[in-house]
Amino acid sequence: MSENINSHFLSNPDAEGYYGRFGGNYYPPELRSALQELANSHKELHKSPEFQATLDKVRVGLQGRPTPIHHLENISTQVGGAQIFVKREDLNHTGAHKINHCVGFALLAKRMGKKKLIAETGAGQHGVALATAAAYFGLECEVHMGEVDIKKQSSNVGRMQLLGARVVSVSTGQSALKDASDSAFHAYAEQHKHALYAIGSAIGPHPFPMIVRDFQGVVGREARKQFISMADGSLPDHVVACVAGGSNAMGIYTGFIDEPGVILHAVEPMGTSDKLGQHAATLSYGKPGTLHGAQSIMLQKDDGTPASVSSIASGLAYPGVGPEIAMLHEAGRLSIAGISDEEVVNTFYRMAKFEGIIPALESAHALAFAIRLAAQRPASERILVNLSGRGDKDVDYVLEKYKLDENGCVLAAA
Template sequence: MEPNSQRSYLQSYPNAEGYFGRFGGNHYPPELRPALEELASSYQELHQTPEFQDALNKARVGLQGRPTPIHYLENLSNQVGGAQIFIKREDLNHTGAHKINHCVGFALLAKKMGKKKLIAETGAGQHGVALATAAAYFGLECEVHMGEVDVAKQSSNVGRMQLLGARVISATTGQSALKEASDSAFNAYVEQHEHALYAIGSAIGPHPFPMIVRDFQAVVGREAREQFRSITNGSMPDHVVACVAGGSNAMGMYSGFIEDPGVVLHAVEPLGISDELGQHAATLSYGSPGTLHGARSVMLQKDDGMPARVSSVASGLAYPGVGPEIAMLHETGRLSIAAISDEEAISTFFRMTKSEGIIPALESAHALAFAIQLASQRPSSERILVNLSGRGDKDVDFVLEKYGTGTSPALS
């Protein structure tokens, strides 16, 4: 990973064919190539124009509520000892997560391209809610595909999408989870691409989707870098931590620090129930190169090359692959990886709630759990910045039903 010295990292990757090193590209059906080429061309032509940026910034401020702040977790840091823990409050975005960062971008892009509809997949429902919100704001139709299991688990988010005018389609094949929702949404896009735009939910899929999602999410890293330096008198964080499945929240945060070799970037994966295949979704830890949803990347796969079953208490992390850019950063050694179990994530969910008054999304609880472990091993002079990618309102009913209020010593 050696970008041209005269170009920034974000300008250097991906290359013209959509590759991040040996990962990425466009492995979509040939009949969709023209639609993807149209998307790439329109994005390059429009996204840096003053008109587009003005409309995007208007939505960022007025609809989303940006900028989101950085907050020092003083109570947790004092409890743990060692390094100090800070969080980037993406949970304070309108709709409750980072997902709206790229959803408003895709909606604006669709509007400028003359498309009438947005299509997408969702896992925990945060992307679906964000896309339905952006579609309503820009006057577009919206169709969200969601695994049947997640429809039941995240019923409040299903209701929110429907209130916002979206049509929610339940994916009932396979595990009926995020991978199947993605399959269903991709198929819908194949049929409707002439009048609809696929607003992918993470930094995955064929070129130009990983690039577009990263660029729209880069607002997180830009803000975080400036804010952190402001509150620490010009210092940089020693560690930047994000949970990883597809990679949208991670690439958004990493983008602000990726060219700083002194900042260690940590990718935290879901270890689920165990390290046995089918019992986790820790792709970087246990996966191998393969092709999934139109891109060459790293994936969890069975002996026949088909995607393996996955498991995670966090619906948004239950995906058998990672984005191609994440795969490249891991292969080149720029990312340090860790895996957090369901039990550790749930314990941290309760600890964060009771110690800091912040209810984190179960996805974000994985990143926080690792940050706490890391802080206990590092000196007090070091600082850890975590992307708190979403709030846990969507998870409250599930957690209360399965784990109670966290008063058990094992979960507190």
């Protein structure tokens, strides 16, 4: 095992915010000073013992960290291959990993003298987490959400409003995550003097991908220590995370990225088919392009504009990936896999029935792949999955739209 697990992060991003050829800052010039202020504040405060002490206090008291690693003994036994373990980010307060960077952004905003947090959300988990952090730190909160997702995730909308957030309905484009991001970026451009954009994933112009990764790194650091402690000093053979923007993936990868013996798996939403517009598998089918202020890989139409996407998981219905994910993919550090909506629903039901855990549909992508992988690998190997969120938000939708037959197979959507 490497003694220094930070060598990757010492060189990425570079001074201009690039991860290899991806990243950078393609925001309007009038916002460059605001983003430079944010980068400088993060660099200074992230090294501050007082800032870290406050952040650690909130992580323990409000979030409930550290989250445990749990062995999926029942499903591992059923599969009969490699053993599957999960990092229980679903046990965070608000139900997902998103709270990790939301409390970080809120604390940054307070230290920078900002009065308001602005963000986008897809499945609603980021919106709820940000509204929670804003309430805790006494900040205003404005969350932009696609009209389609507002209807699909109504319980999370209610939670955001209960926590004091203003939810802005976005009806342009597909009325989904990409469009909510467009709307939130525009709102930040207008309000940047008194507001901070707390982006929902490791995307966007520098320094947003770096900030989200740094705050989410608590997942990987904890997981590394916990796994070594429970596995006689050894690391997992495989680390698995679902991927769209990349916040949960970069979080869990942090603890293992400099370990060449650990295979990092990025699991994408294959939706209903490999036809453009019916999936959101950017790493499998995307090309280099500029999206939301950064160079990365994106699903594109012939004219280079972002393509329509589809996924049962609102939080993965995004036509791009973060620049650091793009760099790792191009460097061959990631093993890429796709999971269909049908496989996701099967895993959603299977986890509930045999493990007593209802995972978020986003997390169920990673779990479905881990189950598939375990069947192909020997029992001596161990797979660690970032169970990034719980599925309370998805129960009504799944029960309404999908049923299982007597053999446990997904019936056609209602």
